[in-house]
Amino acid sequence: MLLIYGKSGIYKRIRSPLSWRIGASRGFKNNDGLLGYRGKDLVKGLAEKDPRWLFDSAADAMFIAGPDGRLLFANRAFETLFGYATEELSGLSVESLIPPRFRQTHLTQRAQYAEHPASRVMGAGIELYGLRKDGSEFAADVSLSPLEDGLVLTAVHDITRRKRAEEALAEQSARLRAIVDTAVDAIITIDERGMIDSFNPAAERLFGYTPAEVQGKNVSLLMPAPYHEEHDGYLQHYRDTGEKRIIGIGREVVAQRKDGTTFPIELAVSEMRVGGRRLFTGLVHDITQRKQAEARQEKLIRELEGANEELKNFAYVVSHDLKAPLRAIGSLADWLVADQAAKLDDEGREYLRLITQRVRRLDGLIDGILQYSRVGRIRETLAEVDLNQLLREVIDLLAPPAHIAITVAGALPTIKTEKTRIQQVFQNLLSNAIKYLDKPQGEIRVDCTDAGEDWEFSVRDNGPGIEVRHHKRIFQLFQTLAPRDKVESTGVGLALVKKIVEMYGGRIWLESKPGEGSTFFFTLPKGVAITIGES
Amino acid sequence: MKTTCKSIMLVEDDQVDTMTVRRALKELHVTNPLQHLENGEEALSYLRNPANPQPCLILLDLNMPIMGGIEFLQIAKKDEALKGIPVVVLTTSEEQEDKVESFQLGVAGYMRKPVDYPNFVEMIRTIDAYWTISELPQ
Numbered sequence: 001m002l003l004i005y006g007k008s009g010i011y012k013r014i015r016s017p018l019s020w021r022i023g024a025s026r027g028f029k030n031n032d033g034l035l036g037y038r039g040k041d042l043v044k045g046l047a048e049k050d051p052r053w054l055f056d057s058a059a060d061a062m063f064i065a066g067p068d069g070r071l072l073f074a075n076r077a078f079e080t081l082f083g084y085a086t087e088e089l090s091g092l093s094v095e096s097l098i099p100p101r102f103r104q105t106h107l108t109q110r111a112q113y114a115e116h117p118a119s120r121v122m123g124a125g126i127e128l129y130g131l132r133k134d135g136s137e138f139a140a141d142v143s144l145s146p147l148e149d150g151l152v153l154t155a156v157h158d159i160t161r162r163k164r165a166e167e168a169l170a171e172q173s174a175r176l177r178a179i180v181d182t183a184v185d186a187i188i189t190i191d192e193r194g195m196i197d198s199f200n201p202a203a204e205r206l207f208g209y210t211p212a213e214v215q216g217k218n219v220s221l222l223m224p225a226p227y228h229e230e231h232d233g234y235l236q237h238y239r240d241t242g243e244k245r246i247i248g249i250g251r252e253v254v255a256q257r258k259d260g261t262t263f264p265i266e267l268a269v270s271e272m273r274v275g276g277r278r279l280f281t282g283l284v285h286d287i288t289q290r291k292q293a294e295a296r297q298e299k300l301i302r303e304l305e306g307a308n309e310e311l312k313n314f315a316y317v318v319s320h321d322l323k324a325p326l327r328a329i330g331s332l333a334d335w336l337v338a339d340q341a342a343k344l345d346d347e348g349r350e351y352l353r354l355i356t357q358r359v360r361r362l363d364g365l366i367d368g369i370l371q372y373s374r375v376g377r378i379r380e381t382l383a384e385v386d387l388n389q390l391l392r393e394v395i396d397l398l399a400p401p402a403h404i405a406i407t408v409a410g411a412l413p414t415i416k417t418e419k420t421r422i423q424q425v426f427q428n429l430l431s432n433a434i435k436y437l438d439k440p441q442g443e444i445r446v447d448c449t450d451a452g453e454d455w456e457f458s459v460r461d462n463g464p465g466i467e468v469r470h471h472k473r474i475f476q477l478f479q480t481l482a483p484r485d486k487v488e489s490t491g492v493g494l495a496l497v498k499k500i501v502e503m504y505g506g507r508i509w510l511e512s513k514p515g516e517g518s519t520f521f522f523t524l525p526k527g528v529a530i531t532i533g534e535s
Numbered sequence: 536m537k538t539t540c541k542s543i544m545l546v547e548d549d550q551v552d553t554m555t556v557r558r559a560l561k562e563l564h565v566t567n568p569l570q571h572l573e574n575g576e577e578a579l580s581y582l583r584n585p586a587n588p589q590p591c592l593i594l595l596d597l598n599m600p601i602m603g604g605i606e607f608l609q610i611a612k613k614d615e616a617l618k619g620i621p622v623v624v625l626t627t628s629e630e631q632e633d634k635v636e637s638f639q640l641g642v643a644g645y646m647r648k649p650v651d652y653p654n655f656v657e658m659i660r661t662i663d664a665y666w667t668i669s670e671l672p673q
Contacts, residue, residue, distance in 0.1 A: 321598075323627040327650050328551030334652035335558070356651065363650040370629060 060157045067150030069094045069110060081158055083133040094154075099131045117146030130156060139163040186284035190219045194235045197279060206286055208258035219282070224256040247271050247280065255284065264291045315373045322366055330359040361490075365478070368492030371424075372477065375499050380418035387412035390419070391446060394426050400434050404442030412448050413455055415524065421500045426459075428493040429520050433461035435489070436482070454506065454523040465514040475508070497522070536666050540591030542568040546578045546607065547625070548599040555652065556594065556625075559659040567591075574599040575607030582617055590620065591671050594662075595642075597626040597633055605633070608640040619672045623662060 052075070055062055061078035063071050071092045079086065082097060094110065095103045121143050130140040138160045145153040180187050186203035190196055196219050199211040207214075207222055214221065220231040237243065246253075250268035257263070268283040333355040336344070344352070391408050400406055415422070426446070433444045439462050447458045466474065466481070473479050475498045478491040501508045501522045512518035536543065543560075547553050553571055560569060570590055572578040578595075579602075581587055597604035604624060611617040621643040626633065629647060637645050646662070649655050 323648075323650070324549050324552065324598075327555075327627070327648055328549065330650050331551055331555050331652045331655070359650060367629075 058155075060155045062153065062155045064147065064151055064153050065094050067114060069107075072151065078156070081132075081138075081156065082130065088133070097131055097156075099129050099137050102129065113144070113146075113152070114150060117150075117152070119146065120144040130158070186282075186286075188219065188222075188282045188284065190280050190282070192235070192239065192278045192280075194219050194232060203284065206257075206284065207255070213258075222255055224254055224262045227253065228256075250283075252287065263288050311373070312377065315370055315377075318366055318369060323363065326359055326362055326366075330356055330363075333359070364490045365492075368478075368490040368496075372492055372496050372499065375421065375424075375496060375503060380420055382416050383419055384414055384416050385419050385422055386414045387422070387448070390423060391426060394423060394430060398427065398431055398434060400442075400444075403440060404434055404437055404444060406430065406444045406446070409445060409447045412446075415455070415526075417504070417524075421503075425497050425500050425522065428497045429459040432493060433459060433463060433518075437461060437463045439463070451523065453527070454525050456521060456523050458519050458521045460517065460519040462517040465512045465516055465518050466510065467514050468512075471510060471512075536565050536567045536592070536663050540567055540666075540671060541588045542570050542590045544570045544572065544578065544581075544590035544593045546572050546575060546593065546599070546604065547596040548573050549596070552596070552625075552648065555655055556659065559652075559656045560663075562656055563660055563663055565659075565663050575602030575604060575610075577601075578607060579610060582611070582620075583614075592666055593620055593622045594625050595622050597624060597628050597637075605636055605640070608637065608642065612640050621666075621671070 055073075055075035056077075058075060058077055061075065061081040063074035063078050066072050071089055071094070074084075074089050078084075079089075084092065095106055098106055128140050128142050129137045131137055138158055139162075141157040141159050143155045143157075145155075147153055180198075180200045183200060183202050186206045187198075187200040188196060188203050189198045195216055196214045199209070199214050204210060218232070220228045223231060234245065238245075238247065246267065247269045248271070250266065253265060253267050254262050255265045255267075264287050266285040266287050268285075270281050270283075272279050272281060333352045337349065337352050341349070388408070388411060391412065395406050395408075430444065430446075434442070437444075441462075443462045445458075445460045447460070449456045449458075470481055474481065475494050476491075477495040479495075480489045480491040482489065498508050501524070505525045506523040508520070508522040510518055510520045543565075545553060545556055547556070557569060560567075570581070572581055578593070582589070595604045595607065604626070608622065611620075611622070618641070622641075623644040623646060624637050624642050625646050625648055627648050628634075634645055644662070644665075646658055649658055
């Protein structure tokens with residue numbers, strides 16, 4: 001049961017299948033224009049069917065408040081949005097629906113509104129907040145429609161989601177702006193005609209212009225000649241033909257600062273369309289340091305190449321120019337002995353003998369240097385080398401004296417390698433073993449074991465042995481342990497062996513007991529041929 | 536050396552090396568006259584002078600001033616009148632590229648100068664023996 005009273009003050013009694021949410025005793029003052037119903041029609045309509053369904057089906061919260069600011073009516077959406085139960089709505093004030101901090105102002109505003117009531121549509125630009133029963137707030141758009149007798153119909157639209165979206169958008173754009181502003185690289189946008197549109201702080205630092213100085217100016221002012229003159233033509237060409245030279249590609253060019261100095265940059269240009277405008281974004285990376293490093297590196301490489309070339313020439317010069325005078329000395333000494341023998345005494349002849357001997361020694365040293373320098377410098381073609389065959393050849397060549405027996409244990413592998421080099425390794429190790437053997441029955445044994453990824457070879461002798469303190473020294477160039485006048489040795493052999501073994505990625509070492517003999521070990525990776533072949 | 540052979544040409548800049556060759560030839564009783572030139576350029580102008588008799592063998596050093604042995608070979612072996620004269624390289628160089636290049640340019644032999652004289656004599660003896668047996672183009 002509901003009482004409706006209009007201007008005339010006539011009460012209508014309405015029987016309704018739906019119950020009003022605000023107490024029936026408070027009634028509903030009709031203003032004849034509400035929802036397009038004429039007073040009579042409304043009454044009639046209400047009589048036929050409660051119009052509440054119209055309100056209740058609205059998505060937005062709606063309520064009608066009286067001049068005293070108390071709610072007279074509210075729909076279902078209102079209850080849902082503000083969190084009140086139907087029975088709690090009675091006597092609820094409008095101010096209780098807004099956060100306390102706005103209440104005082106709202107009272108004033110409401111008073112003013114009562115004096116000059118006017119329709120206010122949603123989204124009029126004022127930020128409003130609603131307060132739920134549970135004390136939580138939400139952003140809202142509010143529209144007001146004045147009814148008669150100081151009644152006001154208020155619709156409240158929850159804009160939390162829109163608000164969030166707006167905030168997210170604002171945050172995103174702030175973030176993007178921050179990226180541009182804090183970027184290490186200069187970011188410059190230009191329009192289709194080449195006029196500068198934006199200029200980030202890094203661009204400011206890099207070029208020495210402030211954004212204000214360059215905005216709207218032709219971007220070619222950041223380029224030295226001839227780019228400066230060519231840029232307009234280039235842009236024109238791109239507009240006309242769509243042919244890209246730098247857009248989307250990026251390249252190294254030269255840029256010019258405000259003070260006229262130039263510096264190398266890496267420029268990447270991308271094209272974009274914003275709001276129907278075509279813009280180009282240039283990403284400018286200063287590569288001065290990289291260029292300097294590159295130049296330094298190039299210089300180093302050139303120097304290194306020079307040094308390498310010199311070394312190569314050195315070996316060549318050594319073989320030619322040092323040997324010629326050496327040979328002359330040798331020959332002249334020889335002729336002195338042959339031609340002037342009668343004039344020389346024993347001492348003189350001894351001196352000449354020593355000269356000849358030193359000449360041979362120096363000749364051997366020079367040969368050693370040449371041999372040593374050739375390892376790694378001159379590449380031989382790789383071949384399958386049967387080490388059994390190779391060892392036989394080496395032993396034949398060395399022709400060990402009768403009291404020395406060389407045995408080769410088991411079957412040696414066939415490896416793909418440079419034959420000369422591997423031959424040098426065995427030849428030097430075996431000739432050393434033979435040369436220094438001091439026992440009446442010399443025994444030398446060559447062995448090979450499979451050590452997983454490597455072959456491990458060993459050459460064992462029963463010679464004088466080498467003290468541990470010399471184990472490092474003997475692998476150094478020109479280092480010998482016996483005086484040269486006793487055993488002619490250049491001191492190149494083991495250095496050469498070490499260089500070859502290490503070039504192949506192997507290791508070399510020895511175990512020895514002074515007086516009893518030595519065993520030289522070296523490894524060769526099984527996959528060695530491949531790595532060497534590729535290098 | 537064949538007695539029909541008129542002379543041997545030695546292209547060598549080193550005085551002692553020249554003495555060595557002369558001495559060795561003398562020791563081996565090689566009677567063919569020795570024509571000594573100091574570098575490739577001198578040798579070429581000598582060979583191209585019609586007044587001079589053509590040698591039957593050229594002993595050629597590689598490392599010489601003005602014009603080295605390889606350059607001499609590059610020119611002489613393109614010269615119809617000279618390319619038939621056998622050339623034996625006498626050098627200190629053990630460089631592989633020198634050997635390869637020399638043989639590609641058609642040398643008849645490549646000898647490393649031994650560091651001591653007796654070996655040098657042996658080398659000259661071998662050369663002499665070979666060119667005594669070997670026929671020569673006329």
